[in-house]
Amino acid sequence: MTRLLWTACVTAGVLVSTTGTGAWGMDVHRWITERAIDGLPEPIKPFFVAERAFISEHSVDPDLWRTVDLRGERGDEPPNHFLDMDFEEGSKTPFLNIPREYDAYVGKYGVGPANRYGRLPWRAEEIYTRLVGAFKDMGQPNAPFAADNARYFVAVLAHYIEDAHQPFHAVISYDGQATNQRGIHSRFETDLVLRNQKTLKLEPVKITAIPAFRDYMFQTLLDSQALVDGVLAADRKAIEGREFYDAAYFDVFLTGVKPALERRLSEAASGLASAVFSAWVEAGRPVLPAGGVRAPARIRR
Numbered sequence: 001m002t003r004l005l006w007t008a009c010v011t012a013g014v015l016v017s018t019t020g021t022g023a024w025g026m027d028v029h030r031w032i033t034e035r036a037i038d039g040l041p042e043p044i045k046p047f048f049v050a051e052r053a054f055i056s057e058h059s060v061d062p063d064l065w066r067t068v069d070l071r072g073e074r075g076d077e078p079p080n081h082f083l084d085m086d087f088e089e090g091s092k093t094p095f096l097n098i099p100r101e102y103d104a105y106v107g108k109y110g111v112g113p114a115n116r117y118g119r120l121p122w123r124a125e126e127i128y129t130r131l132v133g134a135f136k137d138m139g140q141p142n143a144p145f146a147a148d149n150a151r152y153f154v155a156v157l158a159h160y161i162e163d164a165h166q167p168f169h170a171v172i173s174y175d176g177q178a179t180n181q182r183g184i185h186s187r188f189e190t191d192l193v194l195r196n197q198k199t200l201k202l203e204p205v206k207i208t209a210i211p212a213f214r215d216y217m218f219q220t221l222l223d224s225q226a227l228v229d230g231v232l233a234a235d236r237k238a239i240e241g242r243e244f245y246d247a248a249y250f251d252v253f254l255t256g257v258k259p260a261l262e263r264r265l266s267e268a269a270s271g272l273a274s275a276v277f278s279a280w281v282e283a284g285r286p287v288l289p290a291g292g293v294r295a296p297a298r299i300r301r
């Protein structure tokens with residue numbers, strides 16, 4: 001979800017959008033999350049397939065926390081959804097100079113700027129760590145809610161990993177402000193995806209070990225940032241000579257960004273599945289109840 005809801009005024013001669021911007025629209029979050037679950041390997045797949053509807057639905061919760069203004073230890077929720085890799089004045093791509101330790105990040109730039117430019121990698125790592133903890137607790141007699149917690153942490157982790165794959169969650173001009181292309185955030189992540197969902201070709205989910213989760217998040221954001229110029233160029237081409245963001249606009253826009261869009265959606269699903277698998281391995285490969293959280297208890301004889 002972007003930092004503000006934006007609805008353009010209906011002005012003659014100006015391209016008009018009436019959609020609010022959101023982090024991969026909620027339906028897109030659910031779609032990526034479900035693909036990731038379907039692509040999980042044995043033996044963890046049955047547990048998550050049984051919890052698929054729950055996890056998919058709750059993968060949008062972090063956006064709702066923004067709406068109700070929930071706060072965590074590090075501050076309010078919105079900065080948890082992005083990190084503007086290009087925020088530092090004078091720095092050049094690939095933006096490797098942002099400290100990867102949170103305290104060093106805050107120490108270098110100050111609390112105010114740190115909150116303004118985002119906390120996504122650290123927030124995602126916090127949830128990943130809690131997921132590892134919930135996996136470790138599973139089967140322990142003193143942790144009756146471990147399975148409930150594991151499925152919820154997967155839902156929340158899904159949200160943050162998916163946000164990191166959206167190019168505009170990695171740049172300061174997150175809605176095309178700098179180039180006068182306002183509304184690009186939701187045109188790309190919501191309108192374009194939902195219009196073409198049936199024809200987009202996503203790669204099968206691939207499981208890759210993630211040995212250092214925070215570094216994975218940083219790399220994902222660096223990759224996202226690198227895609228922004230291409231998306232903006234495709235948008236400019238699609239706008240040319242047009243007055244509305246109509247079907248013809250979206251056709252031209254799609255032609256320009258289809259490979260990047262399909263790749264990012266695919267990588268988001270693979271990234272989430274890989275993170276869940278890696279957390280489970282890190283926790284010592286606990287046995288997960290194949291029937292899900294509410295699986296009927298076995299009768300002991």
Ligand SMILES: [Zn+2]
Nearest residue numbers: 001023081163
């Ligand atoms: Zn978000």
